[in-house]
Amino acid sequence: MRITAIRATPVAVPYRTIETWAFGRRSGMVSVLVELETDEGLVGLGECATYPSTGIVLSVLDSLKGLVVGADPFRVERLVQRIDVVGTWHHVKATSPAxxxxxxxxxxxxxxxxxxPLVNLFGGRFRDSxxxxxxxASPDIDAVADEGRRAAAAGFRTCYLKVGSERIETDxxxxxxxxxxxxxxxxxxxxANEAWSAGAAIRAVRAMEEYGLELVEQPxxxxxxxxMAYVRGRIDTPLLANEASWTRYDQLSVIQHGAADVLSVDNQMDGGLLNLKRSAGIAAAAGMTVLKHSLGELGVALAAATHVIAATPNFRHANQAYGALxxxxxxxxxxxxxxxYRSGHLPVPDGPGLGVELDRDRVxxxxxxxxxxGDAEFTFHHPQALTSAPALPKF
Incomplete structure (x- = not known):
C-alpha cells in the first residue's frame, strides 16, 4: 500500500462562549482536517490545531508531500523519522501539529x-472511557459561577479556568x-500560562488554596x-508543567530538575501518537502521572488521543478538551x-482505526x-491585544 495524496481542509467551528486567556481571546476554533489517500482506496484521517497559525500548518503540510506521497503508511516510524531527519523538521517545534x-x-x-481500533494497536484497553x-472560559465572575453549576449538573468532575489577569485578587x-x-x-x-514571577505565584496559589485546587498549571x-522547582517546594498544590513540557526532551528536563508533580503531554506539540505514548512512559519511569494538553481540537484529533490515553495507565487526571465550548x-x-460527554467521560470508539466518520455536510x-x-475571527486576538505589547511576568 502507498500514500498517493494529502488533502488539507481548514475548518472553523464557533464556540458557545468566548475563550479568554492572559493575552487574547477567540470566539471559535480553527483546525485543519488532513486526509491521506492510498492506492488501495483507504483514506486515513488526521487533524491538527492551527498552531502557531493556519498558514504555517498548511505550508508545512505542502512541504511534506515529497516525503509522504509514495510512502508505505504501515511504516509509521520510518516515515516520521524521514520527516524529522531528511526533512530536518525535528529542529522546529512549530511544525509538530502538521x-x-x-x-x-x-x-x-x-x-x-x-x-x-487504535486502542488495540497501542497496548489494548486499560480503561473503557x-x-x-x-x-x-469566561473571565466574568458571575459567569464563572454559572459555568461551575453547569459543569456539576452535567456530571463533570474537574473544572479548568484561566488565571493570570491584571490583578491577583481578580483571579x-x-x-x-x-x-x-x-x-x-x-x-x-x-x-496561569506563565503570568507570574516566583514570588507572585507563591502568593497567588496560597490565596487560592483556601478554595481547594487540584493542580496549578504553569504558574x-x-x-x-x-x-519552577523553587515554587513547587513552597506551595501545597501540585504543580502541573505545560509550556515547560511540550516535547519528550522538555519533559525529561522537567523531571531532572524536580520542577513539577504532573506533566502535561501533547501528541500535537510532539509530532504524533507514538510520542504521546512515549511521553507517558518517560513520566511513568519517574513515578509521575500525566494528562493530555489540548491546543483545541475537534472529533478526529480527540478520538485519536482517546485511543492512546485509554491504553496508557498513568493518565490519572481529567484531560484537556474543548467540549464545554x-x-x-x-x-x-x-x-x-x-x-x-457522560460524567465528563468519552467512550473509546469501537470501529477500526480512529473509529470516527466525517459528516461531509458539516465539513x-x-x-x-x-x-x-477565517483567522480574523477565530484566532487568539482582539483589538486591544493587537495594539498592545504585553510582557511576562505580569507581577
Whole structure:
C-alpha cells in the first residue's frame, strides 16, 4: 500500500462562549482536517490545531508531500523519522501539529486495514472511557459561577479556568466563584500560562488554596526550571508543567530538575501518537502521572488521543478538551459539545482505526465558514491585544 495524496481542509467551528486567556481571546476554533489517500482506496484521517497559525500548518503540510506521497503508511516510524531527519523538521517545534496529523492519518489507515481500533494497536484497553475536564472560559465572575453549576449538573468532575489577569485578587475571586458554583466535590485546575514571577505565584496559589485546587498549571516561566522547582517546594498544590513540557526532551528536563508533580503531554506539540505514548512512559519511569494538553481540537484529533490515553495507565487526571465550548463538530457521534460527554467521560470508539466518520455536510459548512471569516475571527486576538505589547511576568 502507498500514500498517493494529502488533502488539507481548514475548518472553523464557533464556540458557545468566548475563550479568554492572559493575552487574547477567540470566539471559535480553527483546525485543519488532513486526509491521506492510498492506492488501495483507504483514506486515513488526521487533524491538527492551527498552531502557531493556519498558514504555517498548511505550508508545512505542502512541504511534506515529497516525503509522504509514495510512502508505505504501515511504516509509521520510518516515515516520521524521514520527516524529522531528511526533512530536518525535528529542529522546529512549530511544525509538530502538521506532522502529528499525518502520523495520526497513517495510524487510521493501519487500523482500518487490520480491522482493529487504535486502542488495540497501542497496548489494548486499560480503561473503557477517558475523562476530560470542563473548560470555564469566561473571565466574568458571575459567569464563572454559572459555568461551575453547569459543569456539576452535567456530571463533570474537574473544572479548568484561566488565571493570570491584571490583578491577583481578580483571579482569587474567580476561583472562589467557581468553587461556589461547582460545589465542594469539584476538582479545580487553575492555569496561569506563565503570568507570574516566583514570588507572585507563591502568593497567588496560597490565596487560592483556601478554595481547594487540584493542580496549578504553569504558574511561572516554563523556560526556568529552577524557578519552577523553587515554587513547587513552597506551595501545597501540585504543580502541573505545560509550556515547560511540550516535547519528550522538555519533559525529561522537567523531571531532572524536580520542577513539577504532573506533566502535561501533547501528541500535537510532539509530532504524533507514538510520542504521546512515549511521553507517558518517560513520566511513568519517574513515578509521575500525566494528562493530555489540548491546543483545541475537534472529533478526529480527540478520538485519536482517546485511543492512546485509554491504553496508557498513568493518565490519572481529567484531560484537556474543548467540549464545554464547542457548538458542533465535524464527526458523526463523537466529540462535539459537553452534552455528548457522560460524567465528563468519552467512550473509546469501537470501529477500526480512529473509529470516527466525517459528516461531509458539516465539513463543507465549516470549511466555508473558515473561507468567509477565517483567522480574523477565530484566532487568539482582539483589538486591544493587537495594539498592545504585553510582557511576562505580569507581577
Amino acid at each position: 506532522i502529528a496529523a499525518v502520523e495520526t492519518a497513517c495510524w487510521d489507515i493501519v487500523g482500518k486495514a487490520s480491522g482493529q 477517558v475523562e476530560y475536564f470542563y473548560y470555564v 482569587v475571586a474567580r476561583v472562589a466563584a467557581l468553587r461556589e458554583g461547582a460545589g465542594p466535590d469539584m476538582s479545580i485546575r487553575a492555569d 511561572v516561566s516554563g523556560r526556568n526550571l529552577t524557578q 464547542l457548538t458542533d463538530d465535524i464527526t458523526v457521534g463523537f466529540g462535539g459539545g459537553a452534552e455528548n 463543507e459548512r465549516y470549511a466555508e465558514l473558515y473561507r468567509t471569516k
